[in-house]
Each structure stands twice: as structure tokens, then as C-alpha cells.
Amino acid sequence: xxxxxxxxxxxxSIGLALAQGSNPLVDAMIKHYQSSKExxxxxxxxxxxxxxTFKATDPEMSFGEQMNHIAAANANYCAAxxxxxSPFGKLEDASKPAAIKNLNTAFDFCLDGLKKxxxxxxxxxxxxxxxxxTVFERFWGGFTHTAHHRGQAEVYLRLKGITPxxxxx
Amino acid sequence: MRKLTGIIALATAFAFxxxxxxxxxxxxxxxxxxxxxxxxxxxxxMPEADYGxxxxxxQMSFAEQMVHLASSGEYFLSPMLGTKPKExxxxxxxxxxxxxFVKTSFDTTIAEVSKLTPAQLSKTYQGEGGTQTGFSxxxxxxxxxxxxxxSAEMYLRAKGITPAEYQF
Numbered sequence: 001x002x003x004x005x006x007x008x009x010x011x012x013s014i015g016l017a018l019a020q021g022s023n024p025l026v027d028a029m030i031k032h033y034q035s036s037k038e039x040x041x042x043x044x045x046x047x048x049x050x051x052x053t054f055k056a057t058d059p060e061m062s063f064g065e066q067m068n069h070i071a072a073a074n075a076n077y078c079a080a081x082x083x084x085x086s087p088f089g090k091l092e093d094a095s096k097p098a099a100i101k102n103l104n105t106a107f108d109f110c111l112d113g114l115k116k117x118x119x120x121x122x123x124x125x126x127x128x129x130x131x132x133x134t135v136f137e138r139f140w141g142g143f144t145h146t147a148h149h150r151g152q153a154e155v156y157l158r159l160k161g162i163t164p165x166x167x168x169x
Numbered sequence: 170m171r172k173l174t175g176i177i178a179l180a181t182a183f184a185f186x187x188x189x190x191x192x193x194x195x196x197x198x199x200x201x202x203x204x205x206x207x208x209x210x211x212x213x214x215m216p217e218a219d220y221g222x223x224x225x226x227x228q229m230s231f232a233e234q235m236v237h238l239a240s241s242g243e244y245f246l247s248p249m250l251g252t253k254p255k256e257x258x259x260x261x262x263x264x265x266x267x268x269x270f271v272k273t274s275f276d277t278t279i280a281e282v283s284k285l286t287p288a289q290l291s292k293t294y295q296g297e298g299g300t301q302t303g304f305s306x307x308x309x310x311x312x313x314x315x316x317x318x319x320s321a322e323m324y325l326r327a328k329g330i331t332p333a334e335y336q337f
Contacts, residue, residue: 024291024302024304025193025290025291025304028302028304028305028308029308031305032305032308032309032312056323056326056327057326057327057329059326059331060326122193123192123193134196136193136196137196137200140200140308140311141337143308143312144200144311144312144315144337145335145337147312147315147316147319148315148318148319148335149319150316150319151315151316151317151318151319151320151322151323152319152320152322152323154319154320155224155319155320155323158224158225158227158228159224159225163227167313167316169298169308169309169312169313
């Protein structure tokens with residue numbers, strides 16, 4: 001009996017050490033999410049407010065819609081990773097101040113979620129069926145989706161004669 | 170007492186074995202394959218005649234974007250492999266040669282990433298972009314590819330072509 005208690009104590013203390021101590025994978029994800037937040041906000045700031053309705057070609061989203069789409073999708077991906085709900089409803093206001101506020105909310109939501117994770121938690125499966133994915137893939141899916149749309153938004157800046165902020169990761 | 174120590178040691182080993190099972194590499198390989206297939210679709214969509222097209226003068230041409238993003242593997246993996254990044258180039262900037270280059274580059278990268286061990290992912294390496302873990306280098310590889318492919322997709326739109334659907 002004593003042995004069992006000792007065993008449980010031993011294993012759970014190791015678990016705790018793993019959860020609290022060294023999480024190089026999660027730490028790296030936090031660092032890169034922080035860079036992504038800074039770069040995305042720099043891109044959002046670089047576009048003048050009056051050009052938030054600009055789109056390069058007709059079927060595309062406007063610059064402001066691209067920013068809101070980055071925010072909403074990031075929040076959705078991270079919410080799926082945390083098995084919770086996105087902080088957003090439908091984002092209607094695509095003006096510069098609204099979009100910048102949404103980007104801040106979304107990135108902070110993801111960063112807060114990442115800060116609660118351990119490396120071991122990254123391989124946990126979430127969702128079901130064909131849409132099943134690990135926690136790592138949820139968060140990294142959001143990250144990559146941001147890079148995809150931010151890359152397009154940077155071309156909108158170029159078309160307005162603005163050199164995009166320096167890429168960082 | 171010895172028995173107890175033995176059991177605790179066994180329990181400890183078991184806990185660490187569970188930790189080592191985290192197979193992030195396999196997941197990254199899966200997404201690199203998706204990235205390769207998606208990039209090849211984008212490359213196929215641009216007509217041969219427009220491979221030299223760029224939207225604004227300071228940008229890279231469509232072909233240059235493809236060559237640049239396909240070189241990501243060489244750049245991001247070299248610190249882990251202990252090699253100096255080579256400047257790889259396709260035979261020519263024609264559509265066929267660029268596509269062949271993209272395919273070969275991705276396949277080489279995927280083969281190299283498949284061989285990486287969990288220890289290599291957490292180890293810190295000195296590269297041109299400063300000190301980074303192997304894991305960060307792999308994430309950087311995926312991100313840099315996405316970044317330039319997105320620019321290339323804008324070139325397609327400018328030519329009236331709807332880019333292939335986004336995949337991750």
C-alpha cells in the first residue's frame with residue numbers, strides 16, 4: 001500500500017516536472033507566435049485606414065477583410081486546440097481600428113492557450129473523424145494560415161507602393 | 170528497499186518513454202508533403218509565358234519565388250546537418266525546369282526531415298539566422314514556404330487565375 005502511494009507520488013512528480021519544467025517545443029511555438037503577432041500587426045499598421053477596403057482583384061477579400069479573416073481563423077484553430085470556443089462572433093467591421101483590435105484579441109487568445117500547454121500535451125488528439133488532429137496541428141495550422149493571408153496582404157501593400165515590414169519568424 | 174527503488178526506476182523510465190513518444194517529426198513530414206503538393210499545383214497553374222512575371226518591380230518574378238521557396242529546405246536544414254547552405258538552382262528558369270527543381274528540392278527535404286531524431290529537434294543549432302532549436306528550424310521552413318507561395322498566388326490572381334485551394 002505504502003509502495004503504491006510512493007509509486008503514484010513518484011510518477012505524478014515526474015509528470016509535474018515535465019509539465020512545468022522543460023517544454024522546448026511549446027516555448028518555441030510561443031516565441032514564433034509572438035513574432036507572428038508583431039509582424040501581422042506591423043502589416044496591419046502599414047496600410048493606411050482609407051485603403052482598408054482595397055483589394056488587388058475583384059474576387060479577393062479587401063485588406064481589412066484579410067486582417068479579420070486572419071484573426072477569426074487563428075481564434076478558431078486555437079479554440080479547437082484548446083477544445084473551447086472562439087472569442088469571436090461574425091466579424092463585420094473591417095475598418096483599421098476594428099481589425100487591429102481583432103488581431104490583438106486573436107493572437108493573445110492563442111498565446112494564452114499555448115502558455116498553458118506542456119510538450120506532452122501537443123500530441124493529444126482533438127476532434128473526431130476526418131477532422132481529427134493533434135493539439136500541435138491546431139495551433140500550427142492557425143499559424144500557417146496567418147502566413148498564407150499575411151503574405152497576400154503584403155502584396156496589397158506593394159500594390160499601394162508601400163514596402164512591407166521585414167519578414168520575421 | 171532495493172525492490173522499491175527498482176519499481177520506482179521502472180515507473181520513471183515508463184514516464185520518460187511516454188514523453189519520448191511525441192512524434193512531432195512525423196506530423197511535420199505530413200505537412201511538408203501537403204506543402205509540396207500545394208506548391209506544385211500553384212507552379213502548374215502559371216502559364217509558361219508568365220514565369221517571368223512580377224507584380225511590382227522590387228519583387229521576385231514568379232519563377233524566382235518558386236526557386237526561392239524551394240531552397241528553404243537547404244537553408245533551414247543545413248544547421249542541423251552541419252553543412253553550409255548551398256545556393257541551389259534549376260537548370261533554367263523555364264516552367265518545366267523550375268517545377269522539376271521544386272519537386273526534387275521538396276523530396277530531398279522530406280527525406281532528410283524524416284530521418285531527424287527527437288533529440289535533434291530539441292538541440293540548439295547555430296545557423297545564419299542565429300541560434301535556434303531543430304524544431305524552430307522546421308517550423309521556420311514551413312512558414313517561409315507559405316510566405317512566398319502566398320506572394321506567388323497573388324501573381325496568379327493578377328493574371329486572372331484563381332489559385333488552387335489552400336491546404337495545410
